[in-house]
Amino acid sequence: MGVLIVVGTLTLVVLLVQRGGGGTGGGTRWEAALGQPEDARIAGVAAAESGIAVWVQRPDGDRVVVVEPKHGRVLGEIRAGR
Numbered sequence: 388m389g390v391l392i393v394v395g396t397l398t399l400v401v402l403l404v405q406r407g408g409g410g411t412g413g414g415t416r417w418e419a420a421l422g423q424p425e426d427a428r429i430a431g432v433a434a435a436e437s438g439i440a441v442w443v444q445r446p447d448g449d450r451v452v453v454v455e456p457k458h459g460r461v462l463g464e465i466r467a468g469r
Contacts, residue, residue: 430443
């Protein structure tokens with residue numbers, strides 16, 4: 388059930404970015420590789436002023452990865468180490 392909520396939220400954010408995001412139009416699509424290990428999981432997604440914030444849970448501590456909506460590149464990472 389939790390995975391369904393995360394996938395639904397991510398889909399909603401992507402649709403919002405595509406429809407309201409750039410003014411350039413063209414239906415540009417992108418993919419973002421977050422560069423996280425395989426045992427990491429996405430715990431949440433939120434729209435932020437500078438991009439899309441993705442909350443990632445890892446065994447070595449949680450992180451928030453900020454992704455630029457126009458190009459799908461990772462802007463930075465905030466670590467909450469254990």
